[in-house]
Amino acid sequence: MKKAILIFTLISVMSCASEKYELITGEWKCEKWMIKKTGKNNCKNNVFFTFNSDKTYESTIGQLNQKGKFEILGSQLICYPENALKIGVKVNELTKHTLNFTMSRSGEEETITLVRK
Numbered sequence: 001m002k003k004a005i006l007i008f009t010l011i012s013v014m015s016c017a018s019e020k021y022e023l024i025t026g027e028w029k030c031e032k033w034m035i036k037k038t039g040k041n042n043c044k045n046n047v048f049f050t051f052n053s054d055k056t057y058e059s060t061i062g063q064l065n066q067k068g069k070f071e072i073l074g075s076q077l078i079c080y081p082e083n084a085l086k087i088g089v090k091v092n093e094l095t096k097h098t099l100n101f102t103m104s105r106s107g108e109e110e111t112i113t114l115v116r117k
Helices: 002-024
Strands: 026-035 047-051 056-061 064-073 076-081 087-094 098-105 108-116
Touching: 002 064, 002 087, 047 108
Parallel strands: none
Antiparallel strands: 026 047, 026 108, 047 056, 056 064, 064 076, 076 087, 087 098, 098 108
16 A cells, blocks of 8 residues: 555656756746845746747746756755756746746845746
8 A cells, every 4th residue: 555655656756847847948038036035026028938848948038048957846846057056946936837936146045037938
């Protein structure tokens, strides 16, 4: 009985992770980038992400272009840019049309909402 429960749990976790990778795959653009402390929207039509099915990504934030690998661990999206430290964000919502996550830059909470291109 314990083995059956363990197998069922593993299958559930694996299929949930697989579904998240399917949902995130594609091209995204910034709809809203809110800085909690100031209430300022930092989205200036210059923030784009592409997540590929091979778990690689490319991003453009203003003049900064990055590429690397990514993984989803529970509610965390972790990006491993080439020649830079990893970046982890908390995913609040991931649907077919919306990716919303919270991050901290210099200790300031920021929430970004991306939509499909």
